[in-house]
Amino acid sequence: ELMYATGLRVSELINLNVSSINLYMGYIKVIGKGDKERIVPIGEIAKIILEIYLNQYRDKFIKKESSLLFFNNHGNKLSREEFYIILKQVINKTxxxxxxxxxxxxxxxxxxxxxxxxxxxxxxxxxxxxxxxxxxxxxxxxxxxxxxxxxxxxxxxxxxxxxxx
Structure with a gap:
């Protein structure tokens, strides 16, 4: 949902930190290609889902302290390949x-x-x-x-x- 709501590249999405998100103001600070920073608004649906994820689920999956927004089951940054596998699993359920x-x-x-x-x-x-x-x-x-x-x-x-x- 976040990817569709913002149009982020996979590399941008997997590198997001919790501090990159401002749910109150409804935007994400993204570091893109060439280390260029941009501000991208977040739609209401993505905001709600992110809030639920941050408040109810993220801490349950953390294996070690991390500022990353998303991580793999080992508590490390998701790779592009891991993200693609997850996406395929989600698509297969539809x-x-x-x-x-x-x-x-x-x-x-x-x-x-x-x-x-x-x-x-x-x-x-x-x-x-x-x-x-x-x-x-x-x-x-x-x-x-x-x-x-x-x-x-x-x-x-x-x-x-x-x-x-």
């Missing part, structure tokens, strides 16, 4: 039949923002892209959506079940 990777979740975050009206510059900042051209990858999907909607809704587009009389 009815989702598509192949989903951590990057798929990040991609969905950006695409859904774009499809719901966010501007590309804001998405660039949220994703931590230094160059806007990296962010424009997500416009392709939005352009396909626009094309599909045009074909579906424009009165001059011939629909499969329409016949010309």
């Amino acid at each position: 009815s989702i039949n598509k192949k989903i990777s951590p990057h798929t979740i990040r991609h969905s975050f950006a695409t859904h923002l774009l499809e719901n009206g966010a501007d590309l510059r804001s998405i660039q900042e949220l994703l931590g892209h230094s160059d806007i051209s990296t962010t424009t990858i997500y416009t392709h999907i939005s352009n396909q959506k626009i094309k599909n909607e045009y074909q579906q809704f424009h009165p001059r587009m011939k629909k499969k079940d329409d016949s010309i009389e």
Whole structure:
């Protein structure tokens, strides 16, 4: 949920510390590529889940003192591979039949923002892209959506079940 709510890279997510989170203000301080720091807002659902995790579960799983937000069953930082395994286990418990990777979740975050009206510059900042051209990858999907909607809704587009009389 946190990954989808924020669009974090896996490396950013597994390196989060408890002190990186400000639930009261609703943001996470993220250290991204090139040690660049950015502030990313957290949605209400992710905030609630994080609060439950921090107040009810995190301490039960700690094996040794750690400032990390998430860790493996040995109390160490999760590796990217361990995160992917956990993600696959979660996906297998659902009815989702598509192949989903951590990057798929990040991609969905950006695409859904774009499809719901966010501007590309804001998405660039949220994703931590230094160059806007990296962010424009997500416009392709939005352009396909626009094309599909045009074909579906424009009165001059011939629909499969329409016949010309």
